[in-house]
Amino acid sequence: MSEQSERPAAYREPQQARSAATLARVLRAAEEIASTSGLEEMTIAGVAQRAGVAVGTIYRRFEDKDQLIGALTERMLERREEYVAERLRAAPPSLPGVMDAYVHALLQSFADSSSLFPELLRTRGTRSLDRGARTITELHRLLLDAASPYTGQIRRSDPQQALDTAARAILGACFHNSVRPDAATGEAARHRYAEELGDMAIAYLLTPDRRRSADT
DSSP: OOHHHHSOOOOOOOOSHHHHHHHHHHHHHHHHHHHHHOTTTOOHHHHHHHHTSOHHHHHHHOSSHHHHHHHHHHHHHHHHHHHHHHHHHTSOSSHHHHHHHHHHHHHHHHHTTTTHHHHHHHHHTHHHHHHHHHHHHHHHHHHHHHHGGGGGGOOSSSHHHHHHHHHHHHHHHHHHHHHSTTOOOSHHHHHHHHHHHHHHHHHHHTSOOHHHHHHO
C-alpha cells in the first residue's frame, strides 16, 4: 500500500468566515467531549449536539469520525506550534530568557488536553505519529532559531550541538510529564518544574565540556 493511499482524504476546508466559525465550534466541542469521555465515547451526534449544529453539518465537512479526529489532531498540534512561537517572540533577549520562555511554553502547551494528546497519537497510529513528529521538528526548530543570536554565550565545545541536545532533553521531559501518572499539574507545580528544567538546560549550556576542562 502506498503512503498516499494510507492517508485519509483531507476534510473540506471552509471558504467563508461563517463556515470557519462553525468548524471551530465543532472542533472545540469534539475536543471537550474527547478530553472528558475519551475518543471511544465521542460520536458525531454527540459533537453536533455539543456544538449546537445539525449532524448533517458535520458530515458535509467530514466523511466520518476518523476524519474528524484527524482534524482535531491537526488543530491541537498547530495550536502548540503557534503558542510556542508566540512565547519565544516575547522572550527576553538573552540565552536564559529564550530557554526559560521555551520550557514554560512547552509545559503549558502539553498541559492543554494533556490526557487527550497521547490518546490521539495511539488511536490514529502511524499517520498521527508522523504528524506529531513534524510538530516536534517544528518546536525544535523554533528554539534553535530563537537561541541562534546567543550561541556565543554557550561554553560547550560545539554550541550548536549543545543547543540541539538541550532542546531534545527539554522536549522529552515535557512530553514525559504529560503522560506520566504523577505529572506536575496545576500552575504552581508546572512553574516549579519549568524553572528546574530551565536551570538544568542553562547550567549545561554554560558549563564547559568535561573533556575540554580536563585538557586545559
